Amino acid sequence: MWDYKRSVILSIVCTRIVIVLAVAVAVLLPYLVDSGFFSESAFRIQDAVVAKLMPVYYAVCAPVFIALFHANALLVAIRSGEVFVRRNVRYLRVISWCCFAAAVVFVVGASGSLALALIAAAAAFAGLIIRVIKNVLESGVEIKAENDYTI
Amino acid sequence: MGITVNIDVMMARRKVSAGGLAERIGITPANLSILKNNKAKAIRFSTLEAICRELDCQPGDILSYENDRQEE
Numbered sequence: 213m214w215d216y217k218r219s220v221i222l223s224i225v226c227t228r229i230v231i232v233l234a235v236a237v238a239v240l241l242p243y244l245v246d247s248g249f250f251s252e253s254a255f256r257i258q259d260a261v262v263a264k265l266m267p268v269y270y271a272v273c274a275p276v277f278i279a280l281f282h283a284n285a286l287l288v289a290i291r292s293g294e295v296f297v298r299r300n301v302r303y304l305r306v307i308s309w310c311c312f313a314a315a316v317v318f319v320v321g322a323s324g325s326l327a328l329a330l331i332a333a334a335a336a337f338a339g340l341i342i343r344v345i346k347n348v349l350e351s352g353v354e355i356k357a358e359n360d361y362t363i
Numbered sequence: 364m365g366i367t368v369n370i371d372v373m374m375a376r377r378k379v380s381a382g383g384l385a386e387r388i389g390i391t392p393a394n395l396s397i398l399k400n401n402k403a404k405a406i407r408f409s410t411l412e413a414i415c416r417e418l419d420c421q422p423g424d425i426l427s428y429e430n431d432r433q434e435e
Binding site for chain 2: 357358361362363
C-alpha cells in the first residue's frame with residue numbers, strides 16, 4: 213500500500229532524476245545547439261534563440277543545483293525521521309532564496325522576453341510559497357521543543 | 364530565572380533516588396533530569412500531582428518564583 217515513507221522515497225527519486233537531467237542538459241546543450249537539434253525537434257525553436265538563452269541557463273544552474281541538493285538533503289532528513297529540526301528550516305530558507313535568485317537571473321536575462329519574465333514570476337512565486345512553508349516548519353520546531361520539554 | 368524547580372532539595376530531604384522517584388511518578392529518568400536541571404518549559408498537573416504525592420509535599424515546596432526585573 214501507498215504510505216508516507218514511500219511518498220518520501222518517490223520525492224527523493226524525482227529530485228535525483230531532476231539533478232541528473234539538469235546536469236545532462238548543462239553538458240549536452242552546446243552540442244545540441246551545434247547539431248541543430250532544436251530546430252529539427254518538435255519544439256521548432258531556432259537554434260540561434262536557444263544559443264542566446266544558453267548563458268541564462270548556465271547562470272540559473274547555480275541556484276538550481278544548490279536548491280536541488282538542499283531539497284535532497286531535506287528529504288533524506290525527513291526519511292530518517294528528523295522533520296521538525298532547525299537544520300530543515302535552514303534547508304527550506306536556502307531553497308526559497310535560490311528561487312528568488314533564479315527569478316533575478318531570469319529578469320536580468322529576459323531583456324524584453326515575455327516568456328522569461330513569466331518564468332521569473334513563477335520562480336519568485338515558488339520562492340514565496342516555500343518561504344511560507346519554512347515559516348510553518350519553524351513554528352513546528354518551536355512547538356516540538358515546547359512539547360519535548362513539557363514534563 | 365523566573366520559576367525554579369527545587370525538586371532535588373526535596374528529594375534529598377526525603378532521601379529518595381532519582382531513578383526510584385522517576386519510576387514511581389511514571390516519567391523517564393531523562394525527563395526527571397530535565398526537570399531537576401531547570402531545562403523544562405512546562406510541567407503537567409498530573410506530573411506535579413505525582414511528585415507531590417511521592418515526596419509528600421506541596422507544589423510550593425518544589426517550585427519557587429524569582430523576580431528577574433532589576434530594581435530601578
